[in-house]
Amino acid sequence: MTYEPSALAVGVFLAFVLFTVGLSFYLGRKTRTAAGYYTAGGGVPWFVNGVAFAGDYLSAASFLGICGMIAVFGYDGFLYSIGYLAGWVVALFVIAEPLKRLGKYTFADALDKKFGSRGIKLAAAISTLVVSVFYLIPQMVGAGVLVKPLLGFPHWAGVCIVGAVVTIIVATAGMASTTWVQFLKGGLLVLFTAGLTVMILQRGLTVNPDPAANAPQVVSPEQNTVRPSGHVTKLPGGKTETGPLGPIEFLSTVRESEIVLWTRKVEGDTTTYTAKSTSGADILRPGNSPTFRGLKDDSVAAKLNFLSLMLALFCGTASLPHILIRYYTVKDAAAARKSTVVGITTIGIFYVLTLYLGLGAMTGGNLDVTDSNMAAPLLAKTFGVLPFALISAVAFTTVLGTVSGLIVAASGAVVHDVLTGYLKMELNDSAKVRLGKFAAICVGAVAVVLGILFEKMNVNFLVGWAFSVAASANLPALVMLLFWKRTTKQGIIASVVVGMVSSLAWILLSGDTYRDLYGLPATDALTPFSQPGIVTIPLSFAVLVAVSLVTKRGPEPVE
Amino acid sequence: MHGPNTAETRDPVTERYNARLGLVLFAVYLVAYVAFMLVNAFAPAWMDAAVGGLNVAVVSGLGLIGGAVLLAVIYAFACRVPNGGGRS
Numbered sequence: 185m186t187y188e189p190s191a192l193a194v195g196v197f198l199a200f201v202l203f204t205v206g207l208s209f210y211l212g213r214k215t216r217t218a219a220g221y222y223t224a225g226g227g228v229p230w231f232v233n234g235v236a237f238a239g240d241y242l243s244a245a246s247f248l249g250i251c252g253m254i255a256v257f258g259y260d261g262f263l264y265s266i267g268y269l270a271g272w273v274v275a276l277f278v279i280a281e282p283l284k285r286l287g288k289y290t291f292a293d294a295l296d297k298k299f300g301s302r303g304i305k306l307a308a309a310i311s312t313l314v315v316s317v318f319y320l321i322p323q324m325v326g327a328g329v330l331v332k333p334l335l336g337f338p339h340w341a342g343v344c345i346v347g348a349v350v351t352i353i354v355a356t357a358g359m360a361s362t363t364w365v366q367f368l369k370g371g372l373l374v375l376f377t378a379g380l381t382v383m384i385l386q387r388g389l390t391v392n393p394d395p396a397a398n399a400p401q402v403v404s405p406e407q408n409t410v411r412p413s414g415h416v417t418k419l420p421g422g423k424t425e426t427g428p429l430g431p432i433e434f435l436s437t438v439r440e441s442e443i444v445l446w447t448r449k450v451e452g453d454t455t456t457y458t459a460k461s462t463s464g465a466d467i468l469r470p471g472n473s474p475t476f477r478g479l480k481d482d483s484v485a486a487k488l489n490f491l492s493l494m495l496a497l498f499c500g501t502a503s504l505p506h507i508l509i510r511y512y513t514v515k516d517a518a519a520a521r522k523s524t525v526v527g528i529t530t531i532g533i534f535y536v537l538t539l540y541l542g543l544g545a546m547t548g549g550n551l552d553v554t555d556s557n558m559a560a561p562l563l564a565k566t567f568g569v570l571p572f573a574l575i576s577a578v579a580f581t582t583v584l585g586t587v588s589g590l591i592v593a594a595s596g597a598v599v600h601d602v603l604t605g606y607l608k609m610e611l612n613d614s615a616k617v618r619l620g621k622f623a624a625i626c627v628g629a630v631a632v633v634l635g636i637l638f639e640k641m642n643v644n645f646l647v648g649w650a651f652s653v654a655a656s657a658n659l660p661a662l663v664m665l666l667f668w669k670r671t672t673k674q675g676i677i678a679s680v681v682v683g684m685v686s687s688l689a690w691i692l693l694s695g696d697t698y699r700d701l702y703g704l705p706a707t708d709a710l711t712p713f714s715q716p717g718i719v720t721i722p723l724s725f726a727v728l729v730a731v732s733l734v735t736k737r738g739p740e741p742v743e
Numbered sequence: 744m745h746g747p748n749t750a751e752t753r754d755p756v757t758e759r760y761n762a763r764l765g766l767v768l769f770a771v772y773l774v775a776y777v778a779f780m781l782v783n784a785f786a787p788a789w790m791d792a793a794v795g796g797l798n799v800a801v802v803s804g805l806g807l808i809g810g811a812v813l814l815a816v817i818y819a820f821a822c823r824v825p826n827g828g829g830r831s
Contacts, residue, residue, distance in 0.1 A: 259800055266779070266804050273772045273811050277765035277818065281758070436796035469790045469800045470783055479787050487784040494780045518824050521761075525819040532812040536805060 234526025249644025254542020271501025324635020
C-alpha cells in the first residue's frame with residue numbers, strides 16, 4: 185500500500201509529541217539527585233503511578249501488535265491480551281509488596297538486599313540489560329510502523345526519530361518526567377481506544393459484495409498490488425449491513441458471519457496473499473495463526489509451544505525490570521498496592537477493547553495484508569483523518585513512554601549495579617546522573633539499530649520473547665528470595681544466569697527464529713518448539729534450589 | 744537517599760495477613776488460568792461451545808480479564824494497613 189501524508193495528521197501528531205517532550209523538559213528541570221533521576225524521589229501519587237503502570241505496560245506491542253494479530257488471525261491475538269493481564273495477578277498478589285520493602289532503585293538492589301553480593305548485582309544487571317534490549321526491539325519496530333502511514337517516511341526514519349526523541353527525554357529528566365509522560369499517555373491511550381471502539385460499534389458490520397475484493401494479492405520485486413483489504417463476505421440472515429451494534433451483539437454477529445482472512449505463501453522473492461472466507465465461529469476460537477495452528481490437530485509440540493507462551497506471559501510481567509522499578513516511585517507498600525490496582529483496572533479495560541479494535545480492523549476494509557502491525561492506525565483512518573492522527577500520536581507517545589522507561593531501567597542497571605555496585609566505583613550523585621544519561625544514549629543507539637533490523641516481525645511476537653527471557657532469568661530468583669529462606673546468593677546468581685542463557689539460546693535456535701530471522705527452514709531448528717518458558721522457567725527454579733542446597737547459607741539472620 | 748522505604752511503618756502481623764490474602768487470591772486465579780490453558784491445549788473443541796450467542800473461548804477470555812480486575816479490587820479493599828488493622 186502507498187501512504188499519503190496529510191497536513192492535519194502531521195500537525196496534530198507533531199503538536200502532541202512536542203507537548204510531551206516539552207512537559208518532560210519542564211518536569212526534568214527539578215531533577216537534581218540520583219533518587220530523583222531513577223525513582224522520581226519516591227514521591228509519585230499512587231493514582232498517577234497506577235495509570236503510569238498502564239502507560240509503561242501498554243506498549244507498542246499491546247496496541248499495535250495485538251490489534252494486528254487479532255485483525256489477521258482472530259482470537260489468537262486475544263490470547264496475548266489474556267496472558268499479559270494475567271501476569272499482573274502475579275505482580276500484585278505475590279511480588280509487589282515484599283519487593284517494595286526490599287529495594288532502592290533497581291531490580292538488582294532488591295535481589296541483593298539480603299546478601300550484599302557483587303555477583304548478584306552483576307548477574308541481575310546483565311539480565312536487566314538483556315530483557316530491556318529485547319523489549320526495546322518491538323517498541324522501535326512499532327515506531328517505524330507508525331510514521332510510515334502518517335508521515336510517509338520509511339521505517340528506518342521512524343526508528344531514528346524515536347531514538348532521538350527518547351534519548352532527549354531520558355537524558356534531560358529521568359523517572360519524574362517519564363512517569364508523567366506515562367500517566368498522560370496511559371490515560372489517553374485507553375480513552376482514545378474506547379472512543380474508537382464506540383465508532384466501530386456504531387458503524388456495525390457491512391458485507392462487501394465486490395468479487396474483486398477477494399482477488400489474490402501479490403508482492404514481488406516487480407509488482408506491489410497490495411490494496412486496502414479486510415471485509416465481511418456474509419452476515420447472518422442474509423443481511424448486507426447490520427447498523428449500530430451493542431458490544432455483545434457485535435461479537436455474536438461476528439460469530440455468525442463469514443469474514444475474509446488472508447493466507448500468506450512465499451515462493452522465492454514473491455509473496456502471494458490469498459483470500460479465504462472463514463466462518464466467524466472459527467475466527468473466535470484459537471488456532472488460526474502459525475503460532476497456534478497446531479492446537480487444532482494433535483501435535484504435542486504445538487501444545488507445548490502454546491502452554492510455554494502462556495506460562496511466559498503469566499510469569500513475565502512480574503519480572504520486567506521497567507515494571508519493577510515503578511514500585512519504587514511511590515511512597516510505601518500500600519501506595520504500591522493501590523497503584524497496581526489502578527494499573528490492572530486500566531490495563532484490563534484496554535485489553536477487552538483490543539478485541540473490538542482487532543475485529544474492527546479485520547472487517548473495516550483498510551487492512552494492509554503485508555504488515556499486521558499497522559492494523560490499528562489504518563482502522564482509525566477509516567473514521568477520518570483526525571481519529572487517525574490522534575491514535576497515531578498517542579501510539580507514538582506510547583512508544584516514547586515505554587522506550588524511555590526501559591532506557592531508564594537499563595541505565596540504572598549499568599550505573600547503579602555495574603559501576604557502583606560491582607566495580608565499586610566511588611561516584612557522587614551528579615556523576616551517577618551524568619553516567620546514567622550517557623548509558624541511556626548508548627542503549628538508545630543499540631535499540632535503534634535492532635529496530636531497523638527486525639522491521640518485518642510482528643511486534644507482539646517479539647514481546648513474547650522478552651517475556652520469556654524475563655520470566656526465566658528473573659522470576660525464579662525473585663520468588664524464591666521472597667518465599668524460601670534457604671536461598672543463597674550462589675543459588676540466585678546461578679538461577680539468573682542459567683535462566684537468561686538457556687532462554688536466549690532456546691529462542692536463537694528455535695524454528696520461528698530460523699524462519700523469520702535467518703531465512704532458514706524452520707524444520708532445521710534444534711529446539712522441538714519455539715517458546716522456551718515451559719522448559720527454562722522450571723530449569724531456573726531447579727538450578728536455584730540445587731545450588732542453594734549445595735552452598736548453604738552463612739550464619740547471618742534471615743529477615 | 745531512599746527515604747521512602749525506610750520511612751514506612753513496619754508491622755509484621757499486617758504484612759503476614761496481606762501476604763497470605765494475596766497468595767489465596769493468587770491461587771484462585773491460578774486455578775482458573777491453568778484450566779483455561781489446559782482446555783485450549785488439550786480440548787480445544789470445548790472452546791467452540793456456544794454460551795449465550797458467544798462461545799466459551801470469548802466468554803472465558805473476557806472472564807479471565809474481568810476476574811483479574813475483580814480480584815485486584817477485592818484485594819485492595821481487604822488488605823490491612825500497618826498499625827490498627829484498618830482498611831487501605
